[in-house]
Amino acid sequence: xxxxxxxxxxxxxxxxxxxxxxxxxxxFQEVPFGYSEEEAMQEASRCLNCKKPFCVxxxxxxxxxxxxxxxxxxxxxxxxxxxxxxxxALPAVCGRVCPxxxxxxxxxxxxxxxxxxxIGNLERFAADWERxxxxxNIPKCKPKNGLKVAIVGSGPAGLTCAGELIKEGFDVxxxxxxxxxxxxxxxxxxxxxxxxxxxxxxxxxxxxxxVTIEKNFIIGKTATVDELLNEEGFSAVFVGSGxxxxxxxxxxxxNSIGVYSANEYLTRNNLMRAFxxxxxxxxxxxxxxxxxxxxxxxxxxxxxxxRLGAEKSMIxxxxxxxxxxxxxxxxxxxxxxxxxxxxxxxxIEVIANENGFVTALRCERMELGEPDASGRRKPIPVKxxxxxxxxxxxxxxxxxxxxxxxxxxxxxxxxxxxxxxVADEKTGRTSKKYxxxxxxxxxxxATVILAxxxxxxxxxxxxxxLLS
Amino acid sequence: xxxxxxxxxxxxxxxxxxxxxxxxxxxxxxxxxxILRPTSDSERIPLTIADADPDEGWIExxxxxxxxxxxxxxxxEEGTSVLDLAGPLGKPTHIEKFGKCLCIGGGVxxxxxxxxxxxxxxxGNELTTIIGARNKSLLILENEMxxxxxxxxxxxxxxxNGRKGFVSDVFNELIKAGEVFDLAVVIGPPMMMKVTxxxxxxxxxxxxxxxxxxxxxxxxxxGGCRVSVFGETKFACVDGPEFDAAGIDWNELLRRQNSYxxxxxxxxxxxxxxxxxxx
Numbered sequence: 001x002x003x004x005x006x007x008x009x010x011x012x013x014x015x016x017x018x019x020x021x022x023x024x025x026x027x028f029q030e031v032p033f034g035y036s037e038e039e040a041m042q043e044a045s046r047c048l049n050c051k052k053p054f055c056v057x058x059x060x061x062x063x064x065x066x067x068x069x070x071x072x073x074x075x076x077x078x079x080x081x082x083x084x085x086x087x088x089a090l091p092a093v094c095g096r097v098c099p100x101x102x103x104x105x106x107x108x109x110x111x112x113x114x115x116x117x118x119i120g121n122l123e124r125f126a127a128d129w130e131r132x133x134x135x136x137n138i139p140k141c142k143p144k145n146g147l148k149v150a151i152v153g154s155g156p157a158g159l160t161c162a163g164e165l166i167k168e169g170f171d172v173x174x175x176x177x178x179x180x181x182x183x184x185x186x187x188x189x190x191x192x193x194x195x196x197x198x199x200x201x202x203x204x205x206x207x208x209x210x211v212t213i214e215k216n217f218i219i220g221k222t223a224t225v226d227e228l229l230n231e232e233g234f235s236a237v238f239v240g241s242g243x244x245x246x247x248x249x250x251x252x253x254x255n256s257i258g259v260y261s262a263n264e265y266l267t268r269n270n271l272m273r274a275f276x277x278x279x280x281x282x283x284x285x286x287x288x289x290x291x292x293x294x295x296x297x298x299x300x301x302x303x304x305x306x307r308l309g310a311e312k313s314m315i316x317x318x319x320x321x322x323x324x325x326x327x328x329x330x331x332x333x334x335x336x337x338x339x340x341x342x343x344x345x346x347x348i349e350v351i352a353n354e355n356g357f358v359t360a361l362r363c364e365r366m367e368l369g370e371p372d373a374s375g376r377r378k379p380i381p382v383k384x385x386x387x388x389x390x391x392x393x394x395x396x397x398x399x400x401x402x403x404x405x406x407x408x409x410x411x412x413x414x415x416x417x418x419x420x421x422v423a424d425e426k427t428g429r430t431s432k433k434y435x436x437x438x439x440x441x442x443x444x445x446a447t448v449i450l451a452x453x454x455x456x457x458x459x460x461x462x463x464x465x466l467l468s
Numbered sequence: 469x470x471x472x473x474x475x476x477x478x479x480x481x482x483x484x485x486x487x488x489x490x491x492x493x494x495x496x497x498x499x500x501x502x503i504l505r506p507t508s509d510s511e512r513i514p515l516t517i518a519d520a521d522p523d524e525g526w527i528e529x530x531x532x533x534x535x536x537x538x539x540x541x542x543x544x545e546e547g548t549s550v551l552d553l554a555g556p557l558g559k560p561t562h563i564e565k566f567g568k569c570l571c572i573g574g575g576v577x578x579x580x581x582x583x584x585x586x587x588x589x590x591x592g593n594e595l596t597t598i599i600g601a602r603n604k605s606l607l608i609l610e611n612e613m614x615x616x617x618x619x620x621x622x623x624x625x626x627x628x629n630g631r632k633g634f635v636s637d638v639f640n641e642l643i644k645a646g647e648v649f650d651l652a653v654v655i656g657p658p659m660m661m662k663v664t665x666x667x668x669x670x671x672x673x674x675x676x677x678x679x680x681x682x683x684x685x686x687x688x689x690x691g692g693c694r695v696s697v698f699g700e701t702k703f704a705c706v707d708g709p710e711f712d713a714a715g716i717d718w719n720e721l722l723r724r725q726n727s728y729x730x731x732x733x734x735x736x737x738x739x740x741x742x743x744x745x746x747x
Contacts, residue, residue, distance in 0.1 A: 177687050179505055179512070179552040187689075216554035218687060222491050244689040248701065255694055255701060255720055257727045264690035272511070272684065280536060281511045281684075282731040356723030403688055405706075 013115040014043040021336040025306050028191045028275055031333060037077070040125040044073035046110065047117045054107035055119060060453035063088050065104055065119055072122055081130035082137060084123060089163040090156065090452065092131060092198045095124025097189060098449045099327050131201055138208055142169035147466055150175060150234040152219045152406065155183025156448045157240030157439030159206060160455030161462075166209045168463050173234075174211060177218040180271060183242055184440075185448070187271040188263070190300050192307065196270070220405035225413075225435060236434045236462045239421060240455060243440035244403040248396055249292065253350030258284050258358035262293070262301045262397035269304050286393030288312045290361050292347050293397035294324035299331060301395045302339045313339050314389065318346040318366050323376040342389070344368070346381065350394055360388040402441050410435070420444055428458030429465075436462060470504075470553040473526055475546045478608045479601075481533045482576055483542045484518070485550075490525030492517075492555045498587035499561030499580075499678065499710055502529065503686040505552040506541040513537050514683050514705070516580030517556060530579030530608065536735040557686045558709045561587065561676070567650040569593040570642075570673065571617070572635050572664055574656025575601050578609050580678055581655045582616075588653075589616045596649070597621070598638045600656075604629035636664050649673050654713065658722050665713035675713040679704045682727060696720055 016039075018024070018032040035043065047069040055065045063084055071080035084091045100106075100120035108116030130136055149165050151158040154176040166172045180186050182199045207213065219225060219241070228234045246261030248254055260268075265283065268274040272281035289305035291298050294317040306313040315334070317324060320343050324331060335341070342363075349362040365385035372378035407415045414422040414431035423430045423437040430437050438454025440446055474486035492502060501516045519528040533539050544550065561584050569588050573581035578599045589595050597617035601607040602625045610629075614620045621638045622630030631638070635656075652668040652675040654661050661677045668675040683693035686705045693704040698715035702708065 177554065178685060179554070216552050217491075218554055218557070221556060221687075222495065222554070244687070246689070246691045248691065248694075250701070255696060255724065257724060261691040264684060264692045267684055267690055278509070280509050280735065282728040282735075284727070355726070356720070405687065 011042070011046050013046070013118055014039045014121075016118070016121050021333075021338070024192065025303075025337040026309075028307055030195050031192055034128055035121055035125045037075070037129075040072050040077075040122060040129075041075060043118050044069045044122055047073065048109060050109055054109070055104040055117075058103040058105075058107040060103070060449045061088050061456060063091075063104070063123070068126060069117065069119070069122055072126060077126055077129040078133070078135040080126040081135075084126055088452070089160050090202050090448075091123050092127035093156070093185060093194060093202065094449055094452070095120050095122075095127055096194050096198075097447075099447060101328060103449070131198070136205065138205075139167060141167050141209060144171065145169040145467065147171065147235045148173065148233055149462060149466075150219075150228045150232070150237045152225070152237060152239045153177075153183055153241040153439075153441075154181040154203070154213065155240055155242050155439060155451060156185065157242075157441075157451035157455035157458075158183065158238065159202065160452040161238045161240065161438070161459045162211045162455075163206055163209070164456055164459035165462060166206070166211050168459075168467075170462075170466075172211045174213045175217040175219050176213060176215045178271065179215055181213055181215060183240075187267045188297070188300070190266065190270055190304050192303065193300065218405070220409040225406060225410045225432075229434060235466055236436065238428070238455070238458050238462065239406050239430075239435065239437040239441055240439040240451065241403055241406055241441045243400040243445040245401045246396070247399050247401060249347060249398065251347060251349055253352055253358075254396070256350050256352035256358045257356045258286065258352075258392055259350055259394045259396065262291070262297045262395050263400065265301055265395045266297070266304065269308070275304075275308055283308065284393055285309050286391065288314070288391040289393040289395065290314045290316050290347075290389060290391045291395040291397055292316050293399070294319065294326055295397065295399070296326045296330055298395075298397035299326045299334045299339075301397050303334055303337060305393065305395065306337055306339065310393075314342060314391070315339055316342045316345045316347055316361065316363060316389070318344065318379045319376060320344055320368060344379065346379065347394075348386070351388065358392055358394055360390045361394055362386060362388050400440075400445050402444065406441070418444060423458075426457065427461040428454060429461055434465070469549040469551060471549045472544055472546050475544075478530065480605045482530060482579075482606065482608055483533070484528055484530045484579075485541075486526050486528050487550060487553060488525065489527045489553055489555075492553070493520040493525050493527050494522045496520050496527060496556035497560030498563060498583040500556035500558050501580075501680075501686070501709060502527070502553055502555030503557060503683075504529075504541075504550050504554075506537065506544055506550055508551060510540060510551070511537045512552070512684055512686070514557070514680060514686055516678070516680070516709070518579040518582055520583075530576060532576040535732045536739045539736065539739055554686065557705060559707070561653070561678075561710055563587045563591050565592045567593065568648065569595050570639075570649040570652040570668070571595065571597045572639065572652065572654045572656070572668075573597070573599045573613075574635055574660040574664070575606060576608070577656030577660070577678075578607075578613070581653065582609055582612060584653055584655075585613060585616050593651075594618050596642070596647070598623070598635045600624065600635040600638075602626065634663075635660070636667055639664065639667055643671050652676070653678070653710075658718065658725055661713070662718035662722065665716070669714045676710045677713040677716060678710045679708055679716070679721065681721065681724060695724075
């Protein structure tokens with residue numbers, strides 16, 4: 001290992017090397033390369049090891065940040081990974097997709113005057129190092145307690161809950177509706193942001209711990225929650241079925257050919273791998289694509305369109321850039337790659353040709369008025385500002401609502417007006433005894449780490465309710 | 469994984485598979501469907517459940533070899549397995565004693581109609597069934613339908629079996645002869661359903677059509693299967709697959725069926741070409 005030269009100046013954050021925008025915009029490989037050992041140690045050495053580490057408070061699962069960062073700066077990479085895993089079961093995933101800039105890194109003291117410690121980059125490094133060097137440690141599980149717990153959905157909430165419970169001695173079965181495990185990590189987040197190989201490794205790890213996975217099993221259809229509890233011998237059920245129902249604009253022409261929900265577009269590419277040369281699942285590869293929306297899913301869709309060969313991949317968003325809910329880093333990546341942003345622009349109609357194929361999106365200009373319920377300035381249409389943008393694919397990425405399958409087949413579970421399952425934030429308990437819920441099915445579409453936190457909270461309650 | 473217990477050819481392009489699926493067999497009701505993926509590279513395709521036995525734990529699917537996925541599926545041998553099978557999906561057909569029911573099936577659509585015929589019959593309805601296909605070799609389940617219907621009419625476009633003509637011709641004659649029906653269920657190719665349901669609806673019969681649009685997950689997640697019904701967008705997978713035929717935007721449905729036509733034609737040709745080995 002070569003020592004990094006110390007220039008004596010205040011140490012700057014070590015940037016992560018990544019594929020050049022013009023290259024990566026045409027392939028599906030991951031954008032950042034990750035830190036080398038030297039880079040990781042150098043970055044880790046910036047940490048002040050605060051006595052009162054605020055960063056830990058910013059993490060929904062309270063990863064022991066200063067401790068694992070110190071281990072990296074000492075070159076003890078395997079130990080660092082172990083340290084993270086004490087509280088976070090999916091560090092390779094979180095290191096990539098967590099919004100650290102709003103969580104741990106936002107509270108880092110170094111960030112007050114300069115740039116915070118790159119906690120996310122370091123987390124990713126430790127997890128990748130452990131995986132690549134084969135030092136993954138299978139923790140000892142407690143002796144079997146003879147109780148069975150069912151987990152509905154294999155996304156981040158379900159995987160985390162399963163991991164906690166299997167270590168505690170429960171028999172754990174995850175029921176997944178699709179043919180692959182991982183939920184949004186598999187069907188939603190694209191390869192260039194989260195390689196599927198990483199998700200598969202995390203799931204293999206859970207299987208090694210003894211978790212059973214039943215794929216192609218749709219709770220609410222193949223069996224109901226009540227049947228799991230009353231006929232299949234499960235003592236508790238955790239519902240982490242996600243926010244899977246796509247919303248549309250309800251505008252004229254929206255059922256034209258070439259209009260996709262972001263869910264469908266991403267599922268075709270991520271789960272069904274439509275981008276691969278020999279793919280059997282088709283996707284319309286547009287030359288001029290428009291993605292409607294300003295969140296991370298919109299960025300993922302627009303960047304996927306570019307990688308599928310679009311000459312121009314555009315984003316249309318009705319508010320301004322300041323109101324976009326997407327992570328800054330994702331917006332930055334998208335801009336670098338040449339995604340065109342059309343702000344204050346609201347779609348009102350999809351125009352199609354006589355065969356039903358999309359030819360343009362009619363939009364109107366917006367201006368910002370007073371703050372609305374979300375606290376963001378409300379966009380108001382500018383009269384007479386309508387115009388058309390020629391395009392052949394339109395992707396609607398304006399959010400998802402919870403999938404109603406469980407709610408509609410479990411009569412005695414409380415459901416909110418928004419269709420989410422009502423669960424106590426601090427315990428994950430629902431109105432139905434021995435049924436727990438967490439993740440997007442409770443909060444509406446949110447982040448991977450919040451779902452993981454909820455999975456963990458529910459696991460604690462399950463342990464408490466079943467074992468005491 | 470779901471084992472193929474029995475594999476039968478019903479006509480030149482139509483196959484019937486019996487699949488080991490105890491959980492689905494126990495839960496399924498008439499009108500519901502499954503999603504399957506024959507092999508690891510395959511597309512996910514929706515197929516209606518044609519029959520099932522909850523005691524023996526099997527379901528049956530009937531499919532026509534129209535694209536690459538169904539061509540791969542039909543080549544799977546008895547005793548081997550379909551890689552992925554999920555269900556039962558969609559809302560079941562609403563079954564009660566309506567009185568006089570009319571069931572009309574076209575082509576391979578006769579297969580999903582069969583469990584509905586059986587369920588309506590079992591509920592005490594008087595059943596008139598009309599089935600049709602392009603020619604004799606494509607006409608399926610005639611005996612099964614005869615057993616469960618009070619009146620059965622079979623037609624072929626070319627007259628090679630039963631009477632010559634379309635299912636709609638038989639319907640028109642029945643109406644002319646003064647027949648009245650309380651309910652109609654129509655299943656078949658979209659164009660046949662469009663034409664036939666326009667007649668039944670005009671005759672004042674409450675009509676349901678079972679749709680089979682393009683879909684991926686079958687659980688409401690992708691929205692690829694959206695159809696306009698009475699001006700409102702519905703997802704065939706979770707809101708259907710059956711809808712009031714009077715409200716279905718058939719032209720939109722027909723257009724959307726062609727979304728991937730160029731891709732599908734090429735995939736099918738490449739597949740047949742490789743099998744033929746004459747390239």
